[in-house]
Amino acid sequence: MKAHKDGLPYRNEFLKDKDLAMFVWLSSIIFVFPDDFKSMNWDVVSLPTFEGLPNVGSQAYPTYFSVTSMSKQKDQAMKVIQYLISDSIQESLSKKGVMPVAKSDAIKKVYGQESAFKDKNLKSAFYNKFAPIPAKSRYDSLLLSPYTKAANPIILSGDYNTVFRATEEDAGKKLADAKKQ
Template identity: 45%
Template sequence: MFVFNSNFPFSIPNIDAINWDLVSLPTFADKPKIGSQSMPVVFGITSISKQKDAAMNVIQYLMSEEMQISESKKGVMPVSTTDAARKAFAQDTPFKGKNWGALYYNQIAPGVPKSNYQLSVEKSFTSYIQPIVEGKKDVNTAMREA
């Protein structure tokens, strides 16, 4: 079992050599149907921007149903919660036959605030994950090096 985010097959080399599929994550008895948190990409416009209207137009385009479906087909998790955007997920990829509905089986858990200290510690460990996934290092070696 491998718990990761929805873009994992698109970032792991030679994953097509493995017979894999998806299921929803287990939930806690006191939080039924509540899954993991999301890892969203966030767009914003700074207060010093000289092109605020143009920037907002770009964000609105990126959030449009047309763009959400287009990106969803490529395997980019849509922000849109419409059935069309969700059903389109990964349909233009080699993984279109996988059980992508598992991504939407549970509700997304609410976010938890993180301190600056937590973010810096997480960042220091992130680079040690990929070699484990690629089979270049075992977990114990990576943790010792980290």
């Protein structure tokens, strides 16, 4: 792959420059940049899957709601959360094109029907099962940065052994330092 403006092609190359044919992002991108999407001819498909995990797509990227131990209105806060995840609210959000958290096929079936993009293949977001979200450790945020930074050099150079070796050393040092504290 060839570098584009000192990095990998991203959102602007797809939406503004229109010199990128495919782009993977969250399903909400069409509502974050609606005018850009209205000005171009596009559609949606499911992501490819791995041979060893057929019919398993990417992880979901949910918004989490919780009630903290410091809350003085725990019961009321929980009632708000229960309201937000109720079938009626989830169906309403789904119709607008907000990916529902409800597992109901009926709620998924109406996904995007009342959005500006109702003529697009939005239901492809549900074509595959979501991959499980792995458990997180207290070190995840610390180790995420070195591996995220490694993605571009690996893709652009193809030399994953060298890049991962250096990344592993960097991550190992950060982990050792964190464990000392």
